[in-house]
Amino acid sequence: MYIQRILLKKALVIGIIFLFFGISIVPSTGNIIEDVSFDTHNSDVIDNSEELIFRGKTAYGYIAFSGSSGHPEGPCYFDLDEPGDITSLAPTQSTYFLTGGTWTCDDRWFGSEYNSGILWEIDPETGDMWSIGGGGIDCSLSYNPVNEKFYSVCGSIINSEGELICDLSDESIYLIDIAFDRCGILYGWDYDNLWIIDIETCEATLVGPLGIDIGYGGYGHFDYDTDILYISTYTSSGKLYECDEDTGECTLVGNFEGGAEITALAIPYNCSNHPPDAPIIFEENGLLFIYISDPDCDDLSVLIDWGDGTIDDWIGPYNSGKIISINHEWSEPGTYNIRAKARDIHGAESDWSDPYEIVIENNPPSTPIIDGSNKGKPNTPYNFTFNSTDPDGDDIAEYVIKWGDDSSEEIITGPFESGKEVTGSHNWTSQETFTIKAKAIDIYGADSNWSEFEVTIPRSKTTVYTLFKLFFERFLNLGLVFKYILGF
Secondary structure, eight states, X not given: OOOOOOOOOOSOOOSOOEEEOSSOEEESSSOOOOTTTTTTOOTTOOOOHHHHHTOOSEEEEEEEEOTTSOOOSEEXXXXXXXXXXXXXXXXXXXXXXXXXXXXXXXXXXXXXXXXTOEEEEEOTTTOOEEEEEEOSSOOEEEEETTTTEEEEEEBEEEETTSOEEEOGGGGTOOBSEEEEOTTSXXXXXXXXXXXXXXXXXXXXXXXXXXXXXXXXXXXXXEETTTTEEEEEEESSSEEEEEEOTTTOXXXXXXXXXXXXXXXXXXXXXXXXXXXXXXXXXXXXXXEEEEEOOOTTOOOEEEEEEOSSXXXXXXXXXXXXXXXXXXXXXXXXXXXXXXXXXXXXXXXXXXXXXXXXXXXXXXXXXXXXXXXSOSBOOTTOOEEEEEEOOOTTXXXXXXXXXXXXXXXXXXXXXXXXXXXXXXXXXXXXXXXXXXEEEEXXXXXXXXXXXXXXXXXXXXXXXXXXXXXXXXHHHHTHHHHHHHHHXXXX
């Protein structure tokens, strides 16, 4: 059966969306079709269930036009990586071909019928089909795995209660099909572009051009395991594309077998809660960051092991996909391995991140400043102050002093606070210029450079007077003679 181009209608849609809860699906409006016509299922259907067990990543679809493949019109499946090999499940049981398809959290496959708008459920193992109601105008549909509701598009978007969500006619956007990603973000596409549609505000944001000829159809579904959007198209032959959800650009995966047209595309997935991805720790411009993400887009808390016995216990929560700035102060220099793990709102935890190694270096103290008198007398003690600052704020363990004479090296033992003045005292017995040297050592053993300070102990001015005094005291009589001669 050759597929005609689907006519685009901008009419308000009535009676094509159904409410999905529990075992049965009941249409909210339109023609109610009881679930009886195909309740017994078709006994002539080929059972491929055993073969399905051993397949790889599989997608389901509806063969709307077989091309040269020889397959009958009806449900089928194929490998996402090898669309050139199609396996037919069963001949169709619908009057018209199915257009949009979707998959639900309880592993059910649904499609809407072209022209009639009747909704069908398809058995993914046997291909058996049964009507579940609907009727009216034909639309494409998608299932939101986050709020577990159906949405349908016929140019505009309607929810499972039959309520008009988004009338995009004002923005001149007519969507062919829609698909929710695993985080419940709705994507839609027209013949040229990929859009993001906010189902709360109805704001349409352009992602980018598809870069392909949609032709007939253009039905899509996300693979939630890889978060890749796949779209099946038909121009002169059927093709499968994967589309970049960040740019809109579509890349050919392959041609469908025999050029067949595949509609009602649906890709199975597991709706159970997935644990978060292991965090990624990285450094940028001297700052530390953690990137966290969750396959289900749940909010996450983070546990950080800083490698020094300190743990930041489940900080957050943060949105999935957030980059968090983190900081820590290590009390000692050394090499530390930082690790982190994430926990979602359901209590599922990720694996530990790869360790991030950080080296905390110990910087030496500054060269001490020596202050005191630079002149003095022999055999007189003089005080001098020594002051060193540690760039890491470490205490100074000791000051080492060399007084410049034959005395032993002196150590002034602390610890002392960084920047605190320390006093030392010394006297010199000889008369010359001495060079005082000092260095500081912090509590982790890092030595500063040596500083120098000169002190001069000069010859006393009173020395000559003292010699004359001694001379006259010893030669007192000679002094009397001089005194007599001089007439004193």
